[in-house]
Amino acid sequence: MPRLTCAEWGSSPLCQLDGAIDARKCAIADDMLRSIPDTSMIPVLMSSGDLIADRRADYAEALLPDDPASAAELYEQALALAPHWTAGWYRLGDIRDKSGLSGAVEAFETALACDPADRLGASLRLDMLRDRSMADAMPPAFVEALFDQYAPKFEAALVDQLSYCGPQLMAEQIAGPVGSVLDLGCGTGLMGVELRPRCAKLTGWDISAEMLRSCRAKGIYDRLEKRDLNALPAPDQTWDLITAADVFIYLGALEKITGWVAMALRPEGQFVFSVEEHNGPEAYVLQDTCRYAHSAPALQDLLYQAGFDCRMTRAVLRMDRDAPVWGLIVLATKRDGSSPASTDGHYTARLPA
Numbered sequence: 414m415p416r417l418t419c420a421e422w423g424s425s426p427l428c429q430l431d432g433a434i435d436a437r438k439c440a441i442a443d444d445m446l447r448s449i450p451d452t453s454m455i456p457v458l459m460s461s462g463d464l465i466a467d468r469r470a471d472y473a474e475a476l477l478p479d480d481p482a483s484a485a486e487l488y489e490q491a492l493a494l495a496p497h498w499t500a501g502w503y504r505l506g507d508i509r510d511k512s513g514l515s516g517a518v519e520a521f522e523t524a525l526a527c528d529p530a531d532r533l534g535a536s537l538r539l540d541m542l543r544d545r546s547m548a549d550a551m552p553p554a555f556v557e558a559l560f561d562q563y564a565p566k567f568e569a570a571l572v573d574q575l576s577y578c579g580p581q582l583m584a585e586q587i588a589g590p591v592g593s594v595l596d597l598g599c600g601t602g603l604m605g606v607e608l609r610p611r612c613a614k615l616t617g618w619d620i621s622a623e624m625l626r627s628c629r630a631k632g633i634y635d636r637l638e639k640r641d642l643n644a645l646p647a648p649d650q651t652w653d654l655i656t657a658a659d660v661f662i663y664l665g666a667l668e669k670i671t672g673w674v675a676m677a678l679r680p681e682g683q684f685v686f687s688v689e690e691h692n693g694p695e696a697y698v699l700q701d702t703c704r705y706a707h708s709a710p711a712l713q714d715l716l717y718q719a720g721f722d723c724r725m726t727r728a729v730l731r732m733d734r735d736a737p738v739w740g741l742i743v744l745a746t747k748r749d750g751s752s753p754a755s756t757d758g759h760y761t762a763r764l765p766a
């Protein structure tokens with residue numbers, strides 16, 4: 414078996430692995446530009462549970478990239494032996510999709526039927542094959558598994574290799590000391606490092622237990638909780654500042670979370686977040702990097718409707734395959750009941766040095 418290299422998740426090298434199961438694992442990760450679920454899932458997802466089916470899949474991988482038609486045929490044979498093998502269906506869909514063979518949609522649909530929680534993100538691949546996105550967010554099980562697996566390498570990949578600077582850019586927008594702060598999708602705590610000196614009480618929420626574990630080890634936050642931002646109950650307290658750094662790239666539609674933040678902030682409280690920017694007519698799109706990007710006018714309209722005045726700054730958030738990733742740093746201030754709405758929305762562009 415040749416040594417295979419996982420290319421990247423968002424351009425960051427993830428792993429180099431040997432062996433049959435790892436080869437399939439790497440293939441999926443490479444093709445999706447991201448990683449796969451945590452190691453406890455690998456036997457379930459990456460091995461079919463049938464030795465002969467696994468062997469066929471190994472042969473299929475060895476035929477790639479030169480002969481995708483034969484590789485797909487071998488996967489079909491493997492799946493005839495192991496018809497409930499999620500990763501096999503996913504990989505077959507991937508091979509068909511990447512090589513222009515028919516049947517990619519059917520294969521991804523079967524992967525989704527085998528694992529309705531969708532830890533491999535087959536629904537995202539289906540969305541990429543459509544002209545428009547059907548899902549309004551990434552499957553929570555996919556995001557959770559992705560970041561659980563990614564947590565140990567997260568900072569080295571994102572900060573050291575990709576020059577990620579979202580938290581610093583966001584911190585520049587925050588005026589003065591604040592009392593209570595909620596950091597949504599706090600991850601390993603990079604935003605918390607910026608926030609800690611400016612606030613009295615700092616809480617972080619994230620869907621990934623492993624990201625929270627790395628974060629907890631740093632001792633920056635007063636309180637950390639595992640929460641899914643797509644399933645928040647009505648707020649039971651108010652905050653002075655709510656942040657979300659590099660998180661909304663995993664949430665497509667922002668109506669629900671924006672409405673929640675509007676309820677959870679005190680009047681004149683601040684909502685500061687970053688998004689990747691896109692310039693088309695849609696409010697958001699799922700990019701081929703498997704991250705959502707949002708349009709500035711649609712965001713401005715959403716925030717205005719939710720009761721915020723906002724200012725946006727255009728900036729390079731990080732690098733991706735040697736190209737800058739442009740995004741928006743958004744500072745939204747909750748209008749108090751008596752303030753007239755600002756109509757201009759202050760859209761400002763700032764180019765990097």
Ligand SMILES: C[S@@+](CC[C@H](N)C(=O)[O-])C[C@H]1O[C@@H](n2cnc3c(N)ncnc32)[C@H](O)[C@@H]1O
Nearest residue numbers: 560598599600603619620621624641642658663
């Ligand atoms: C790219 S990381 C950014 C982490 C941190 N904010 C930073 O700037 O370093 C995205 C984080 O958002 C979290 N996340 C994504 N979707 C989420 C959701 N639906 N609920 C809670 N956390 C989520 C991920 O687990 C991950 O830790």
